[in-house]
Amino acid sequence: MNRKSLLKQEGALKSYFPGSIIKRKGERELTWIGEITPSPLSATYKIKLHYRYNEGAKVYVLDPKPLKLAKGKTVLPHVYSTPEQRLCLYYPNENEWDTSMYYVKTLIPWACEWLVHYECWVATGTWHGGGIHHETEAEKQADEQKEKVNEQ
Secondary structure (H helix, E strand, O other), X not given: OXXXXXXXXXXXXXXXXXXXXXXXXXXXEEEEEEEEOOOOOOOOEEEEEEEEOOOEEEEEEEEOOOOOOOOOOOOOOOEEEOOOOEEOOOOHHHOOOOOOOOHXXXXXXXXXXXXXXXXXXXXXXXXXXXXXXXXXXXXXXXHHHHHHHHHO
């Protein structure tokens, strides 16, 4: 696996999203903030991609915040954190994404796909996005909040 340089990642991001904001600290860290419209019928979302060397890439929905929840739901599906709105886009243990891949061809399209499934989830209450379920920070936080309420 040959890691794509952050300079190349930055160039690709600028090419695909000319109006976006990009901050790069050499080859150690890159932050991209841009707007995406996942489908012709979708809302427009502002997202942030943050990569730090040896920590991987994280993708967040910045706006709207908070994202709406489906009726009767207390946390977002397939996120690492509901409050941070950090999306779960791939399963790290399966090596579905690595630093040899361009963000514009993987993480950003995957965020678009996640958002389309999210919009369907808000409408139906059922997540059709697939993926491997694992207890997320969002679920842990919701469980902790329930325990606190029950203790009072």
